[in-house]
Amino acid sequence: MSHARGSFGRQLRSDLRLLFGRPRTIALLAGLAAVPLLLAIVLFVAQNSGMAGQGPGFIGRVTGNGLFLVIAALFLCLPFLLPLTVGITAGDAIAGEAQTGTLRYLLTLPSSRSRLLASKALASLAFAMAAVLLIAAVALASGGAFFGLTDMTLLSGSTVGLAEGMGRMFGVALYVALSLTGLVAVGLFFSTLTEVPVGAMAATTIVAVVSSVLDTLPQLAAIHPYLLTHHWFDFAEFLRVEVNWSVLGSGMLVQLGWVAIFLSLAWGRFTTADVTS
């Protein structure tokens, strides 16, 4: 097929424009971007009060070095806000088109079902990436503005330069973003099951929450390593002098497994389903 004709890139760009041009998406991103900013303000105001230095270790370190705001903001968003927003966009991917009725017109254009699913998957993934990178970027900017950026003291107490510190924060953001790929695939699968986007959104968010809950039950220790959320907070590896890549690697491997399973399910469902919406 020649490239002048409707290439896959053209469809993907259209899906991205549709997603990121949508008022709801912009509102979600604005809400996520507000988290590091609010956190910076709160820490700035409270830094000379009795509350200073309380909370998890790296939150206390933010006032000393704005770089830590990246890790603090992602730490706050990862348990619920990120799964919620990823659930909203991935759950809406197919079900939203079904609800507005546009799905039947896309399929009769024709856009093949596999191609449509692939384009929607990449657009949903792009949202997850954009959300995490936006949080990290706003955190870096507001951390720098409120507290300044300096050399980074790692968990062991040794110090690395600002450039390496920023590199490590980028690594944290990238790891968090990639950790959401499994959830994107889960959302996409739910999205092929229904014409009611809210149902798919809720189901996706619930999967993340249930996974976190199961992860806290010691009786289920045997399955913990395979849970969707089990490795999410392993980004702390980037705060060690020697980053243990095998820890991060196994986190990515689990995500890959979830992606493989749920993308296959989504594909199997979507390519055979009757479209009656």
Place this chain on the structure above:
Amino acid sequence: MSAPAIRTEGLTKRFRSGQVAVDGIDLVVPRGAVYGFLGPNGSGKTTTIRMLLGLVRPTAGAAWLLDEPMPKEGGSVLPRVGALVEGPAFHPYLSGRANLVRLDACDATAEAGTSRTRIDTALERVGLTAAAKKPYRQYSLGMKQRLGLAAALLRPRELLVLDEPTNGLDPQGTREVRHLIRELSAEGTTVMVSSHLLSEIEQVCSHIGIMGRGKLLAQAEREALESDDDVRVAVTTTPDHVAEAAQVLEALGLLDVRVDGVELHARLGETPPESVSAALVRAGVDLVGLDVRRRSLEQLFVELTGEGFDVAR
């Protein structure tokens, strides 16, 4: 003669609920035809159209579009087919034009370079150029319907499948749609147009298919369905003369003579109506009333579907 634009054999859809929406229909839509696909709401028209377009998988039977099997060859056939299925559907917060841009971008076979001119032409053709930049959610029902037609006309089509294109339109809009169908047909496009309102489309149709309760009840050229040999005569006489009148009608060569009390019904066939009264009078039959009824499509429709235009189920 070239292969039909649409053909189905025993096309059947049974939904998981057990409901048989379409029950073994054999459609034939010849190339160049304007095929009126009629039936009450719920008679299976839309499910049939969804199967033709590959949106719904048939439970049994097969369908061909432009001589290619569906849904197998959808990728190569559908670019030549424009469709409006169960009303227009677009993203409400995008403008009419942005919605068409979106659709064209997702068409795996559309040329990106000609997108803009094709979109402008389609908008112009349905008279939406002035409202193209307005968000879709502000469109009236008529404008939404037009945008749906514009989407179907984004590319030159060999076949248009229009499901209820006049739904929600005012009489003026309905006339415009009919005009558009005539125009497209004159250009050589085959058109299948469905409606539950016979009167809205019958004038433009060359062929008619009537659906009822999932079955194709009749399918023919329009002239054949409303042809003269379906003119009926109703003779009212006195009780004493019923038998005699029946003999006269049969002797005249009338078909399907049926006695119903003092009324006799028959199909005229080739017999001129005026000869009926003369023959009855000559035979000494008391003629209380004589009524010649040309069966209109409307009557045929009501006879076949039973429920008239009400919801079938």
